[in-house]
Amino acid sequence: MKINTLSGRFLLLTTVFVVLGEVLILVPAITNYRHDYLETRLERAQIASLALLTTDQMIEPELEQELLNNAGVYNVVLRRDSARQLVLSSPIPKPIADTFDLREISFPESVRDTLSELFSTEDDIIRVVGQPVQQGGQVIEVTLATAPMRVQMLEYGLRMLILSALVSVATAVLLFWAVRRLMVVPIKRVVAHMTAYADAPEDARLIIEPEAGIEELRVAEEALASMQRQLTAAFKQRERLAQLGQAVARISHDLRNILTTAQLLADRMEESDDPRVKRAAPKLINSISRAVNLCETTLAFGKAEEPPPTLSRFMLAGLVQDVLEGERMAAKAGLVDFVTDVAPNLSIRADREQLYRVISNLARNARQAIESTGTPGTIEIGAGEEPEGWWIRVQDSGPGLPERARENLFRPFAGSVRKGGTGLGLAIAAELVRGHGGRLDLVRSDAEGTEFRIHLPGDTILAAPGSEPEKPFS
Template sequence: MQERGIVTLGRFARIVSDASGKHDVLALLADALAEHVACDAVAVYSLAADGKLRLAAARGEGAAAEIEVDLEDVGELAERVLRACGDDYTGHVQRPLVAGAALYGAVVLLRKRGGEPKLELADGLVDLAAMALGTAAHVEQLERQFAELRAQQEMLARTEKLRALGQMAAGISHDLKNILNPLSLHLQVIAMAMDRGKTDDAKSSIAEMKGTLQRGVQTIERLRDFSRQQKETKGELVDLDALAREAAAIGKARAASGSGRVPRIREELSAPRQVWAIGGEIVSALVNLVVNAIDAMAGAEKAGTITLRSGEDEGGSWIEVSDDGPGMPAEVAKRVFEPFFTTKGQEGTGLGLAMVYATMQRHGGSVTLDTAPDRGTTFRLRLPAASPLSGR
């Protein structure tokens, strides 16, 4: 093959590698053959999914005749094309478009009287086009497989969402039952007390009802906080130490209102760099952790200590809530972030730590737990320097 032919093959290889699909490859092949291999007409046929060869591209007078050939009759293709193109054409050459073990079509070159086409160059162009067709077919197969995989993933995601909704519905049903049953009982007590003129008993039951209703409101608020999506919400630069002090103040008031020994709440804050966050959500998360620590140490022989610490590392800032309480066994620690998992019996909703986890996920951060029986518990909230809530 002459140097010009080699250059032609190189240029065609580059062009065909950028083709967007099978039809583009076949059209480029027809152009190259008509221009470079000294033939008078070119007909390029593509093998369809139904096993028939159909015209995909044609160059030259009469070459665009619509001919359809079954795969088993592919050997007759050139003769049928020659007859359809008229008496001006006296010679023909047929080449298959084959890559690996796959047939993608066929090429027919037509000549008028005299001369021979440049078959070596034609074979090179046909081979390059066939390889491009093989690559395109492989890409199409991968795209189909990817689409099938994505559909399966979406189906699994829908199934998982239904499972999660079922779990949440069961938890809501359980919590509402815990709220409604005491209310019903208190209403009965009030009715009997009023019949007997015992207003003090009625007032006591009313006070109990208020407390029960308040727990119901808190449950609903936590469900809302856990389930809401706030992708559109933008945060602001916040001082973690200020948020920690706010949470500590709320925790101290909560501890003082309870019965039994009051744990000490102290702060070891180190002024870490500011981070992007929704301050109210971080305070709520910290209060949840502080209240959990207070509850964990309730009934202890001596008042314990809850410590809020802050710091920073290479990628962001963090804040910890630690206690020197009883700690958690491994089987409890691995489930604490599950919605509706609680160790507090009917007093617990199992949503507090799940809400903390959801808050940190929404902020692009993380929450980690370090605990063991008789070693206390430490939760660390870590917020990245580059948060999805930064609005940047």
Template sequence: MSPVERARDGVARLRAWLAGARPAKGPDLLATRLLMLTVAFTAAVEILILAPSAASFHERWLRDRIQSAELASVGVEALPYSAVEPETAEQLLAIGGVQAVAVSDQGVLRLLLQAPQLPRTPDFIDLRNQGVGARLLDPWRTLVGHPDRSIRVRAAPRYRSGDYIEIVASAEPLKAELRTYLLNTLLLSLVISAAAGGLLYAALAMLVLRPLGRVTRSIERFAEDPHGPTEPPSDRADAIGRVERELARMQTEVRQSLQSRQRLVALGEAVARINHDLRNMLTSAQMASDRLASSADPQVARALPRLERALSRASTLATNVLDYGKSEEPAPERRRVPLKAAVLAAGEDADLDPAGVRLATTIPARAAVQADPDQLHRILVNLMRNARQAILNDPERDGRGRVEVSVRREGETCVVTLADDGPGIPPRLRERLFQPFVTGAKDGTGLGLAIARELAEAHGGELRLLDADGPGATFELRLPD
């Protein structure tokens, strides 16, 4: 893929991302879900209110019956021999709303007032040590109980001595009053809960839904027209305010990225045309230099090597620019590569010469690594060529130097170290050395190291510059097996 196609593809992917980020139009599901949650929470609050309220009313009703019966029992005991006429007993029981009254004193149970025979065995409730679960369940047992159901209630006396006082009362009056109480409580709590839920929903709509709607509309408008006007963020200090400001910042960065990519498209088209024409010119110049090689003119013979080197550098520059403009390097096809043979072949292609910049190796004969042979060759050639150019550009070296390559194993990692005795890397370039178009050489492109690192990372390894005390530069290539 050419640089122009790469830039166009980047713009298309960015626009596709913006289109995918656009929220789907339709009913506001968030508002609907929020309303449903408000209703559900209101219902839960109703249950939490009704259950303890019913238990409290149920217990209070029973204690009122106990107190009425206790007062009646005091009057009965005041009579001689605690004798009560049947009619008087019925009146006292009717006043207390009970069917029977008994008192336990020092372990002796005395039946003070007794009603006629009951049709069903009463259910027993001891208010002295009743558990929370039983208190909550008793009202609902009363509501669904049999019409002839009675309740035998035991509690500690308040107005007289004794261990406890016990009554038997019909459950029907309690059921009727409990039903009326629950209905009134339900209606009142519904009104209160509805008002509270409505206020809560209105507050959430104002504080959350409205700002989110503004953010959503901003995203939609930006997706439709990234270069159009955008709504400025609010000055809120909460999380939504931060979201609005971050969205505005991201929109600005995306807009700048779109503009930058559009400029890269135009620049890529120009570079592609210039590169194409330049390569044609270089081809013609190389053909002319080949014909000049047969000239007997001594001045031509002296100038010809310089011309060939200049043409070679120009051709390398054009090739590297096009290589770097590719969309992606192909995935490495790993195979077992003998390292010594690979280093020697790379040194030959990097123009290392025993008479000038020579190659020295300390590599075991059987050393090998699992790597893509072509990509490993490109990494080594780029490193060696950079080392050679650095030595040749040093006026104090007179074109002579050495590039030393060594190999060692660290567990499952093969470490290739390449060191030269050139002038080294200037401190100002060390941190940016592997960035494209960063170079310290006058005739370099600044792409060799960037391509080499990209190829090393494609293998799951890394390429880095080691700190060195003396002159020269030392690179370490780590490749996993």
């Protein structure tokens, strides 16, 4: 098992915490054992002293030594009736090293003394003071050797260590099994689904079905399933777009050839002597030219690319008039009123044909929105300069965009309002504006109407290499 896996790290952390828990349990246990050991020696010494007191302190030396050996002490001092009396005694092999009063010692001090005794290698003699049991006096004192106590403390500690180690190992194994069952296995399942889905993201059968019992893992599975469904839908849409792009490219190619022939015929119409034909011919030629240009750019769009804009200076008012003139011809009589707010001398730097497509698309959408209500409305196109460049406003008094359209604005095949619409118009318009280094924003859309605003930069990065960018001017 590798240490950098979730199971390996959990096992390592379990081992560390188990060892820490054993230390926290073992030290207090040995401390309590030492305290009980000393209390037992005091009780045994008190019992031995009572045997002497019942004989009026007349006892054989051999019997006295046997009582001391059974109690595990060298001397017993008992204070009764305010008199301190050496009840039992035997020779002490060395001076007393320390005194411990069990009546006043605190637990931290007891822990300190226990650890000091465990790590000591000397066989010291200590005095232990305590309270006699059953009101057998005021104070009892004994002297004893530390070596036997240390041996019993070590034996007890070893037994406790073995027992706790067995319990800890069993606990660690159960925890390890539980973690693998409840966490590692579900995580591996999620990883397996992710790997299989990555190999074939268009296959909806590979989308994970959330089934984890743990809430956090189930939330992760639900989020993964949602993401996979969105990706699968996106892949399907991409495939449909690719097929549609191929179809549009073929249609545009054939349509361009047809329009080229129509353009040649329209050129000959200019030679007609009929005044009405002469007036209509330039407009017809311009419309056919735009249609041919649209076919060519559609072919480029089918290749997932839009040609870079060809920047030039021109008066915006003339372009806006061309757009509105076309929309007036297409509008239903008496329903749409067109208003312009563009200074005649406002000159901008942009691709004229691409900007025409953008403004024409916005104006067409506004006209269709007003006509769909059957109520008269107004379309206004305004423009002006700003420190960063130019702005162009296209607003209407129509019904406003529905919420679905606002959420999917500028997304192909998702932001259409009209039944049967594709939603490509705004997507292409936004792409054309971005190609100029600008942006197309929806300022507002409510019951009072809709307003779009185009921002075009003045210092454009699309200028020819090595040339100074032109500044906007009026």
